[in-house]
Amino acid sequence: MKLFGLIAVIIVGALLLSATGDFPDFGDPQSPASASPLSTHYIEGSVYETKVPNLVTAVLADYRGFDTMFETVVIFVAGIGIIAVLRAFGTPAAELPEGGGEEGDDDLIIRTTCNLVFPVIQVFALYVVAHGHHSPGGGFQGGVMLGASYILLALSCGLPAAKRRLGERQTIVLAAIGVIVFAGWGVACVLFGGNFLDYAALDPIIPGDVQMARSHSMLGVEIGVAFTVTAIMFVIYANLSTRGRLRDGL
Amino acid sequence: MIWQFDIIILIFMVVTAVIALRVKDLLAASMVFGIYSFLICLLWAEMGAVDVAFTEATVGAGVSTVIMVATVFSTRRRSKD
Amino acid sequence: MEPALASFLQEQIVPKFNYWVYVVLMMIGLYAMIAKNNLIKKLIGMSIFQTAIILFYVSVGAKDGAGIPILDHHTYEHALEHPGDEHIDRDGYANPLPHVLMLTAIVVGVSTLGLALAIAQRIFTSFGSIEEDEILEKLQPGGHD
Numbered sequence: 399m400k401l402f403g404l405i406a407v408i409i410v411g412a413l414l415l416s417a418t419g420d421f422p423d424f425g426d427p428q429s430p431a432s433a434s435p436l437s438t439h440y441i442e443g444s445v446y447e448t449k450v451p452n453l454v455t456a457v458l459a460d461y462r463g464f465d466t467m468f469e470t471v472v473i474f475v476a477g478i479g480i481i482a483v484l485r486a487f488g489t490p491a492a493e494l495p496e497g498g499g500e501e502g503d504d505d506l507i508i509r510t511t512c513n514l515v516f517p518v519i520q521v522f523a524l525y526v527v528a529h530g531h532h533s534p535g536g537g538f539q540g541g542v543m544l545g546a547s548y549i550l551l552a553l554s555c556g557l558p559a560a561k562r563r564l565g566e567r568q569t570i571v572l573a574a575i576g577v578i579v580f581a582g583w584g585v586a587c588v589l590f591g592g593n594f595l596d597y598a599a600l601d602p603i604i605p606g607d608v609q610m611a612r613s614h615s616m617l618g619v620e621i622g623v624a625f626t627v628t629a630i631m632f633v634i635y636a637n638l639s640t641r642g643r644l645r646d647g648l
Numbered sequence: 649m650i651w652q653f654d655i656i657i658l659i660f661m662v663v664t665a666v667i668a669l670r671v672k673d674l675l676a677a678s679m680v681f682g683i684y685s686f687l688i689c690l691l692w693a694e695m696g697a698v699d700v701a702f703t704e705a706t707v708g709a710g711v712s713t714v715i716m717v718a719t720v721f722s723t724r725r726r727s728k729d
Numbered sequence: 730m731e732p733a734l735a736s737f738l739q740e741q742i743v744p745k746f747n748y749w750v751y752v753v754l755m756m757i758g759l760y761a762m763i764a765k766n767n768l769i770k771k772l773i774g775m776s777i778f779q780t781a782i783i784l785f786y787v788s789v790g791a792k793d794g795a796g797i798p799i800l801d802h803h804t805y806e807h808a809l810e811h812p813g814d815e816h817i818d819r820d821g822y823a824n825p826l827p828h829v830l831m832l833t834a835i836v837v838g839v840s841t842l843g844l845a846l847a848i849a850q851r852i853f854t855s856f857g858s859i860e861e862d863e864i865l866e867k868l869q870p871g872g873h874d
Contacts, residue, residue: 403764411756423744425793451800453825454699469833476840534698542706634843639718658750696823719846723853727767
């Protein structure tokens with residue numbers, strides 16, 4: 399197997415290396431990808447159409463909203479898949495104690511520090527979600543940070559402490575709400591006479607002009623993304639660290 | 649974009665990738681993979697992809713290392729190769 | 730550094746270096762996925778393969794002398810005050826499209842990595858091992874269990 403792998407890798411690598419000669423130089427502004435009308439329009443025109451200075455957020459949530467919506471669905475499905483793979487179904491609920499297990503056997507300094515840092519991380523994560531239009535950030539980054547704050551709590555104070563704040567049923571509901579917010583925003587656009595995820599159609603109900611309607615809609619769908627990503631990151635950690643039993647974790 | 653930084657980080661990335669796959673202790677492999685993720689995060693910040701760098705810093709160097717360590721703890725720490 | 734060496738680096742190595750490293754990383758990942766025996770090593774290889782592809786995309790979108798793809802304050806204010814006066818310098822900002830594609834790919838990548846690790850844990854509870862040859866041995870009809 400090692401020899402076969404080596405031969406396959408050498409053949410594929412030689413083909414790819416021979417193809418790198420045809421690529422444009424690294425950092426060439428006139429390369430086909432960078433000079434294409436699509437990319438040029440995103441850079442030059444998106445601020446006039448959406449009033450969002452962060453071009454990545456504008457493309458992510460508005461122009462490529464379909465893509466982002468189904469990426470969110472993929473994350474949701476992956477979380478559900480982890481639960482389905484690891485959970486021992488058929489065990490009576492009484493044998494899976496909710497919030498059982500010992501707590502507080504960890505170091506006092508670690509627990510105190512993490513309890514101090516926990517709200518700061520959450521506030522910063524909410525800032526990243528809300529300020530994604532003007533600075534690096536957005537729903538994915540803020541959502542992962544929000545999920546990581548719960549993971550930090552679970553690592554320092556034990557999984558029960560984190561589960562008291564974000565229970566299992568709540569995480570699944572939160573993940574589903576995120577997808578529903580994103581898809582519902584698209585359906586609302588259809589109801590107001592536009593295409594699916596065509597935020598300009600929401601102009602009558604969102605204050606400001608058409609550009610601001612698109613800008614605010616981006617914030618709405620980013621919040622949906624953040625919900626799903628937060629919940630699924632915590633689901634992934636909680637299930638993987640306990641082999642799906644959700645107790646006696648790391 | 650500074651090409652000297654670019655080359656240094658890329659060489660370190662290849663080195664960490666090889667180490668992560670060669671080392672027999674899976675916990676060490678997970679940690680070296682975290683270093684790899686952090687290096688690639690630096691590379692993207694250097695190439696001007698700040699949003700991607702931010703995502704990689706939170707996801708690659710944070711969450712994926714943690715879940716990999718969690719898996720190593722609930723399975724076996726030694727690897728044969 | 731010698732001037733000749735410097736110019737050689739500048740002209741021959743630097744323009745394509747990112748693409749060479751992306752091929753090297755991708756082949757490291759592919760070799761690990763094919764030849765490594767341990768399931769977690771295979772998953773690390775899969776992640777390296779994935780980052781190699783992301784490196785390729787982001788390298789394609791990079792531009793010499795360009796800033797981050799966020800409009801600076803003066804350009805933004807000017808654009809708000811003078812709609813229709815399209816004066817944004819396209820070479821001053823990195824191409825945002827590959828960044829968008831790869832940003833979502835990273836987050837989806839960690840979700841699928843979590844799913845793969847969950848399956849690895851499940852295999853460990855069923856077979857008591859995460860080494861491929863031991864699992865195959867137990868899957869043989871003659872093997873115990």
